[in-house]
Amino acid sequence: MTSQEPQQASRSRARSLDAHLSRYAARTAGMTASEIRALFSVASRPEVVSLAGGMPNLSALPMESLAGEVARLVADEGQVAFQYGSAQGVPELREQITEVMALEGISAHPDDVVVTVGSQMALDTVTRIFCDPGDVVLAEAPSYVGALGSFTAYQAEVVHVAMDEAGLIPEALRAALDSVQAAGRRVKFLYTIPNFHNPAGVTLAVSRRAEVLDICARHGVLVIEDNPYGLLGFDDQIYPALRSMDAENVVYLGSFSKTFASGLRVGWALAPHAVREKLVLASESATLCPPTFNQFLVSRYLSTHDWKGQVKKYREVYRERRDAMLSALEQHLPDGCTWTRPDGGFYVWLTVPEGIDTKAMLPRAITQRVAYVSGTAFHANGFGSRQMRLSFCYPTPERIQEGVRRLGGVLQDELEL
Numbered sequence: 001m002t003s004q005e006p007q008q009a010s011r012s013r014a015r016s017l018d019a020h021l022s023r024y025a026a027r028t029a030g031m032t033a034s035e036i037r038a039l040f041s042v043a044s045r046p047e048v049v050s051l052a053g054g055m056p057n058l059s060a061l062p063m064e065s066l067a068g069e070v071a072r073l074v075a076d077e078g079q080v081a082f083q084y085g086s087a088q089g090v091p092e093l094r095e096q097i098t099e100v101m102a103l104e105g106i107s108a109h110p111d112d113v114v115v116t117v118g119s120q121m122a123l124d125t126v127t128r129i130f131c132d133p134g135d136v137v138l139a140e141a142p143s144y145v146g147a148l149g150s151f152t153a154y155q156a157e158v159v160h161v162a163m164d165e166a167g168l169i170p171e172a173l174r175a176a177l178d179s180v181q182a183a184g185r186r187v188k189f190l191y192t193i194p195n196f197h198n199p200a201g202v203t204l205a206v207s208r209r210a211e212v213l214d215i216c217a218r219h220g221v222l223v224i225e226d227n228p229y230g231l232l233g234f235d236d237q238i239y240p241a242l243r244s245m246d247a248e249n250v251v252y253l254g255s256f257s258k259t260f261a262s263g264l265r266v267g268w269a270l271a272p273h274a275v276r277e278k279l280v281l282a283s284e285s286a287t288l289c290p291p292t293f294n295q296f297l298v299s300r301y302l303s304t305h306d307w308k309g310q311v312k313k314y315r316e317v318y319r320e321r322r323d324a325m326l327s328a329l330e331q332h333l334p335d336g337c338t339w340t341r342p343d344g345g346f347y348v349w350l351t352v353p354e355g356i357d358t359k360a361m362l363p364r365a366i367t368q369r370v371a372y373v374s375g376t377a378f379h380a381n382g383f384g385s386r387q388m389r390l391s392f393c394y395p396t397p398e399r400i401q402e403g404v405r406r407l408g409g410v411l412q413d414e415l416e417l
């Protein structure tokens with residue numbers, strides 16, 4: 001080998017990379033790695049207490065009895081369960097999904113349910129069928145990072161709407177709609193997470209729900225209600241879904257990721273009739289059909305297991321961890337920090353004293369063996385640098401205590417800099 005050969009090889013690699021970059025569609029500019037993904041490898045080192053990821057805690061799942069269910073599914077229904085299925089999803093499961101949604105006051109027909117590969121896929125598909133480049137989507141400030149990823153991938157512009165401890169603020173919604181529409185821009189939908197918000201940890205007050213729906217209907221704007229945590233209220237409370245109050249103007253997204261098993265990737269959309277047809281077509285072009293085997297398994301699980309009892313167990317697991325986090329925050333965080341007190345779900349939203357930038361602080365926190373997600377990840381506009389999301393879903397209560405203790409130390413050091 002001559003000494004020029006490695007140089008030539010690296011020049012030709014660079015040329016081929018340039019060629020690929022120039023071939024990408026314009027929309028890929030909006031596809032960037034989320035801060036959470038970038039954090040994943042450091043945060044999963046055993047010495048780091050990760051308060052960053054939102055992984056469900058599967059410690060309470062009855063693995064042995066599920067193993068039996070999987071074996072029976074293969075033996076009894078393998079020929080169909082291993083086969084392609086309908087693009088809209090297995091009919092029996094769609095029927096059962098309507099029963100799950102009935103717990104939140106929703107009355108729906110199985111024909112209007114579209115099973116998807118997790119609710120993430122439903123989010124992506126809804127955005128794909130509604131958004132042209134430059135369309136405006138309204139989302140709470142902060143909002144779910146995976147939704148923001150889909151919106152920017154389809155080149156929609158996200159306009160954030162303020163929340164307080166009772167969720168989305170109706171006056172702020174009205175003002176955002178008026179100002180976007182006055183500027184001649186088209187708002188395609190409001191994306192909202194009414195219950196146990198990711199990442200804010202707050203719930204939309206029931207007294208605000210009708211008003212939010214009314215404002216959207218008056219402005220001709222569809223509502224996308226994303227509700228993966230709705231059954232995880234720590235006091236067994238279940239709030240009425242927005243979809244239960246307005247069947248015409250709401251697309252409801254649900255998921256078995258938090259109530260059963262996220263790895264199965266089974267979620268759904270419940271859409272007004274006209275929207276449902278396009279959703280099925282778009283979904284079919286992306287995946288042909290959602291995974292048949294997993295749908296059969298979820299369906300059998302719902303009919304043979306005490307799934308409501310299992311949801312109760314999940315609530316207990318998360319409630320214990322929420323309590324551990326709130327008491328650790330009280331104990332270890334310096335003055336000037338404030339945080340939300342979630343009554344369900346996975347997350348606390350923390351605001352730190354002025355002058356601290358949570359994104360800049362993160363490498364120092366990792367050095368002190370604690371990880372979180374900076375608030376900037378949950379905004380499309382660079383805001384959120386005084387906030388962070390803390391997840392209490394996965395670590396043990398002891399690890400949560402220790403993680404928050406370390407975080408308190410890092411914040412104290414920042415204040416003394």
Ligand code: PMP
Nearest residue numbers: 118119120144198226255257267
């Ligand atoms: N929406 C929200 C608010 C979420 O927190 C998540 C998962 N973290 C999803 C949607 C996607 O869930 P899945 O695709 O697993 O159903």
